[in-house]
Amino acid sequence: MTRTSRRSVLTVAAAMTAAGIAEATPAAAQAGPKPIFPVPMVTIPIVGESQVFQVRRIYCIGRNYAAHAIERGSDPNREPPFFFQKPTDAIQNVAIGEVADHPYPLLTKNYHHEVELVAALKSGGTNIPADKALDHVYGYALGLDMTRRDLQNGMAAEKKPWEIGKSFDHAAVLGSIHPASKTGHFEKGAISLAVNGTVRQNSDLSKMIWSVAEQIAKLSEAFELKAGDIIYSGTPENVGPVVKGDVLLCKLEGLPDMSIRIV
Ligand code: MN
Numbered sequence: 001m002t003r004t005s006r007r008s009v010l011t012v013a014a015a016m017t018a019a020g021i022a023e024a025t026p027a028a029a030q031a032g033p034k035p036i037f038p039v040p041m042v043t044i045p046i047v048g049e050s051q052v053f054q055v056r057r058i059y060c061i062g063r064n065y066a067a068h069a070i071e072r073g074s075d076p077n078r079e080p081p082f083f084f085q086k087p088t089d090a091i092q093n094v095a096i097g098e099v100a101d102h103p104y105p106l107l108t109k110n111y112h113h114e115v116e117l118v119a120a121l122k123s124g125g126t127n128i129p130a131d132k133a134l135d136h137v138y139g140y141a142l143g144l145d146m147t148r149r150d151l152q153n154g155m156a157a158e159k160k161p162w163e164i165g166k167s168f169d170h171a172a173v174l175g176s177i178h179p180a181s182k183t184g185h186f187e188k189g190a191i192s193l194a195v196n197g198t199v200r201q202n203s204d205l206s207k208m209i210w211s212v213a214e215q216i217a218k219l220s221e222a223f224e225l226k227a228g229d230i231i232y233s234g235t236p237e238n239v240g241p242v243v244k245g246d247v248l249l250c251k252l253e254g255l256p257d258m259s260i261r262i263v
Contacts, residue, residue, distance in 0.1 A: 041054055042054070042055045042088045042089055042091050043055070044091070044093055044120075044141070044174060044176065044177050045095070045176045045177070046139065046176065046177045046178075046179065047096070047176050047177065047178050047179070047182075048179070048182065049179070053120055053138065053139070053177045053228070054228050055088050055091060055228055055229075055230055056088070056226055056228030056229050057085060057088060057226075057228070057229045057230070058085055058086040058087070058088055058090070058091070058172050058229075058230055058232070059083050059084075059085055059223075059229060059230070059231045059232070060083065060084050060085070060086060060116075060145055060166070060231070060232040060234075061081050061082070061210065061215050061231065061232065061233055061234045062081075062083070062084065062234065063076070063079070063082075063209075063234065064081065064208050064209050064210055064215075064233060064234025064235075065203060065207050065208060065209065065235065065236040065237060066207065066209060067207075067236065067237035068234070068235055068236055068237040068238075068239065069209070070237075071237050071238075071239070080218070081209070081210045081214075081215065081218050083218075083219060083222070084162060084166055084167075085167070086145075086166060086167045086171055086172045086232075087167055089169075090167060090168065090169060090170060090171045090172045091172045091173075091174050092170045092172065092173045092174070092260075093174055093175075093176075094173060094174065094175050094258050094259070094260060095176065096175070096176055096256045096258075097256075098259070099247060099259045099260065100173075100259070100260045101260070101261055101263045102146075102170060102173065102248075102260040102261065102262055102263065103169075103262075104243070104244050104262050104263065105146075105148060105168050105169065105170065105171070106168070107148060107151060107164075108148035108149070108150055108151055109150055110148070110149045110241050111146065111147070111148060111149070111241060111242055111262075112146070112147045112148075112149040112239045112240060112241055112242070113144060113146065113147075113193055113195070113200070113201070113240065113242055113248055114144060114145040114146070114147055114201075114235035114239050115142070115143075115144055115191060115192070115193035115201050115235055115236070115250045115252075116142075116143045116144070116145050116191075116232045116233055116234060116235050117140060117142070117143070117186055117191065117205055117212070117232075117233045117252060118140065118141045118142065118143035118174060118230055118231065118232050118233065119137050119139075119140055119186075119212045119215075119216070119230065119231045119233060120137065120138045120139050120140065120141060120177050120229075120230045121136050121137060121138060121216075121225060121226070121227060121228065121229045121230065121231070122136060122137070122138035122227050123135075123136045123226075123227050124136055124220065124224060124225030124226040124227060124229060125220060125224065125225060126220050126221070126223075126224045126225075127220055127221060128216055128217055128220040128225070129217060130211075130213045130214050130216070130217040131213070133212070133213040133214070133215075133216035133217050133220075134180075134185050134212065134213050134216075136216060136225065137180050137185065137212065137216075138177070138179065138180065138227075139177045139178050139179040139180050139181075139183070140177070140178055140180060140183060140185075140186050140255070141174055141175045141176060141177045141178065141230075141255070142174075142175040142250050142251075142252050142255055142257075142258040143172065143173060143174045143175070143232050144172075144173035144174075144193075144248070144250060144258075144260070145166070145171070145172070145232050145235060146170070146171045146172075146173060147165055147166055147171075147239070148164065148165045148166075148168065149165065149239075149241070150165075151164045151165040152164075152165025152166060153165070172232070173258070173260060174230075175250075175255070175256070175258040176256075178255055183254055183255070184254075185212070186205055186212065186252075186254065187205060187206065187211060187212070188204060188205050188206035189204065189205050189206075189252065189253035189254055190202070190203075190204055190251070190252070190253040191203055191204065191205055191236060191251070191252045191253070192250070192251045193248060193249070193250050194248070194251075195240075195242060195246050195247070195248055195249075196246055196247055197247075197249075200238050201235065201236050201237070201238045201239065202236070202238070203236030203237065205252075207236065208233060208234060209234075210234075212231070212233055215231055215233060216231070219231065242262050243262065244262050244263060245261070245262065245263075246261070246262045247259065247260070247261045247262075248260050248261075248262070
């Protein structure tokens with residue numbers, strides 16, 4: 001390595017450290033032509049491990065609890081699962097025990113919480129059978145599918161994409177990842193969200209219309225899933241608005257709590 005390229009590597013590494021991005025490989029150290037500026041990888045801590053989980057894609061399932069499907073105006077019995085994506089760099093990772101400052105986003109006047117179980121994949125494929133799907137799950141985390149509801153509804157009313165309501169900076173709040181080898185797979189268990197100490201969402205994973213295994217099977221009919229993909233598995237009923245100053249506390253039976261403050 002020349003003196004110049006070593007200095008570039010160190011500069012990139014320092015910038016990544018300053019940005020709070022851990023364990024990222026400096027772009028200049030990769031093979032091939034050197035990028036003109038660094039774009040950090042998105043990595044999430046794994047509880048009990050020194051290595052981190054690198055996120056490839058974020059998939060989300062819509063209306064996966066019957067009572068939430070009804071409150072969003074659809075029939076929970078007839079509709080097949082549907083999916084959308086958020087950009088990977090929309091992730092806001094929240095450490096265990098932290099109350100992370102979460103910026104109220106641009107444009108919206110009706111910003112909603114959606115607490116969800118998140119499955120993190122270690123492998124993938126296409127047309128994965130449901131009875132083999134959990135073999136691809138590395139672990140689980142708590143997540144918040146934050147939503148600019150007014151923008152989502154406005155676009156839906158015009159039969160336009162939801163993108164602006166779901167895919168924006170910090171829209172994918174995510175706790176640390178817990179290996180399934182230690183927690184087991186999540187098929188039931190209480191999931192809840194409180195705002196300023198008042199419980200708003202309160203349900204059980206067993207009420208999901210499509211299980212995590214079924215979500216993986218369905219998703220893999222449409223996309224080739226790969227290691228690093230994560231899946232937000234849908235939210236229970238009683239989604240609702242938050243404002244600046246609100247403190248959100250998310251709970252999932254078997255995992256540590258996750259908390260953010262809207263700022
Ligand atoms: Mn959701």
